[in-house]
Amino acid sequence: MQLAVLAGGLGTRLSETIPAGVPKPLAPIAGRPFLDHLLDWAIERGADDIVLLTGHGTVAISDHIGDGYRSTPVRYSVEPTQLGTGGALVNARSLLAEEFVLVNGDTFVDADLVALRGVLDSSPVVMGLVEVADTGRFGRVEVTEGIVTGFQEKGVTGPGLINAGLYGLRRSVIDRLPQGASSFERDFLGPRLSEVAPRYLRCGPTFFDIGVPADYHAADQHFTEVSS
Secondary structure, eight states, rough: EEEEEOOOOOOGGGGGTTTOOOOOGGGTTTTTHHHHHHHHHHTTTOOOEEEEEEEBHHHHHHHTTTTTTTTTTEEEESSSSSSSHHHHHHTTTOOOOOOEEETTTTEEOOHHHHHHHHHGGTSSSEEEEESSSSSSOOOOEETTTTEEEEEEEETOOOOOEEEEEEEEEEGGGGGOOOOOSSSSIIIIIITHHHHHHHHOOOESSSSEEETSSHHHHHHOOOHHHOOO
């Protein structure tokens, strides 16, 4: 199972938390780079091929990870400029498998990756969703009978499902993305939601977006506890 990691983030929301110049995926969490925790989790759940989609901080990330992690091969797709999530996928197309799992390099959600990939039999896009007590700072995902049917912008409060930054994708989806910089969510998934009809898998409850300082500290505590 191939894992692709969006690892080109600038880490601007963590400017008071991590040292200047450190790429967000290398932010220290429980004494180790966050990316290490993410890759450990994925390998333990079946990932045996890793592609890192990098931009800012490529040298630092490649120096740390190299061409393999825990005996799992690692390859790199390097953005020449900031391309956004959609553009990063287009740039990496030649390295990606017919089916793969995509994760954000700054979020963590516990999920059954084999089950996520299995849902690709019925849809080219499968979203990992997690239920939270308040969707206000994330935006809400609406679902009906196993299909994602709508997105609501940030600000809608109360409990609900959110996008956990985890996808199962068929590579054919990339051929429908625009060339150049784009957002997978805003420029493709949202406008073509009824056409794509993504399926979803409920994940969690453990979920962190380390770009948010409160979640960064919660992730640090979580991984400190599970490592002890």
